[in-house]
Amino acid sequence: MEKLLRVRDLEVHFATRTSLWNTLTGKPPKAVRAVDGISFDLAPGEILGLAGESGSGKTTTGKGILRLVEPTAGSVNFLGEEVRDFKRERLRKFRRDAQIILQDPFESLNPRQTVFHIVAEPLKVNGITHRIQEQEEIVDQALVDAGLDDPRMFYYRYPHELSGGQRQRVAIASTLVLNPKLVVADEPVSMLDLSISAGVVKLMLSLRENRQISYLFITHELSLAWLVADRIGVMYLGKMVELGTADEIIKSPLHPYTKALVSVIPVPKRKVIQNAKLLQGETPDPINMPPGCRFHPRCPVAKPSCRDIIPEFREMSSGHWVACPEVE
Known part of the structure; x- marks a missing residue:
């Protein structure tokens, strides 16, 4: 099957502020290696989950693919074309096909615009149509598809007049008007109540x-x-440590970090989580990464060699990849 998206060795680094002394002595500033060489494919109609603690590089990966932040290195191939080579007009066309849903709909929606103007704005910006009647037809369909069954009732409301679930559905509708092929959903339900998030x-x-x-x-x-x-795909400090089917990751995790995350997943009717593999210590400073395997300071099975060797991302079985030399 043709892949919609191919990401290879993607890196996104951010330079930190440097002192006057370092500037005068010519010492280069340190960099935060937010995403540091990850690779994966995405097929049409597929959902790939990126999971991990805060600071693991998940959001930066999504923004790097869309070039909302510029990648430092690597390849992002969308339907056979290299996204990093896109110039202004081609990049605008690409963003019709690749949209993002942000974490907080209240922050991502313009508080000065009505629902109609929020959802219709991408149509005008991308030159799809400037006719009000056509805009209304497309906006109506997008709002209905987003779960707002009486769209005209929401046309002249502002974001502060909507519930959290309604705001997120408006945000989804504003992506649907362009009929995208790829959507980066960045924590789309983390700000919502459980019952509302289930509906989204x-x-x-x-x-x-x-x-x-x-x-x-x-x-x-x-x-x-x-x-x-x-x-x-499970990420830790800018690296992909494990990638596989959802059932493989949950039922047969291989990497010690994935095992720790899986062990604390709550199970219905179980009051106490038994055999939880709680990680010790704090996440390392992203400016001063530990040498070798980045997980070794917190890893329960780390060996002295883990401090020196950067683990290879290996395919242990068909489609199941892991970056840990201790996994056989």
Whole structure:
């Protein structure tokens, strides 16, 4: 099957502020290696979950793919074209096909605009149509597809007049008007109540079926990734440490970090989480990364060699990859 997206060795680094002394002596500034050489594919209509703790590089990966932040190195191939080579006009066309849903809909929606203007704005910006009647038809369909069954009732409301779930559905509608092939969903339900988030997740899954939308679903909840995604990639400090089908990651995790995340997933009717593999210590400073394997300061099975060797990302079985030399 042709891949919608191929990411190879993607890196996104951010330079830090440097002191006057370092500037005068010519010492280069240190860099935060937010994303440091990750690779994966995404098929049409597939959902790939990116999971991991805060600071693991999940959001930066999504923004780097869309070039909302510029990648430092690597390749992002979308339908056979290199996204990093796109110039201004081609990049604008690419962003019709690749959209993002941000974490907080209240912050991402313009408080000065009505729902109609928020959803219709991409149509005007991208020159799709400037006719009001056509805009209304497209906006109506987008709002209905986003789960707002009486769209005209919301036309002249402002974001502060909507509930959290309604705001997120408006945000989803504003991506649907361009009929994208790829959506980066950055923690799309983390700001919502559980009952509301379940409805938004169900909506996104139905849109995948009806429109063949591919999702890069970013979340810190491994249990949610299991529910939503076809495959899951687990990230730690800018590295992909494990990648496989959702069932493989949850039922047969290989990497010690993945095992620790899986062990604390809550199970219904179980009051105490038994055999939880709680990680010791703090996440290392991203400016001063530990040598060798980045997980070794917190790893329960680390060996002295882990401090010196950067683990290779190996395919242990068909489609199941892991970066740990201790896994056989």
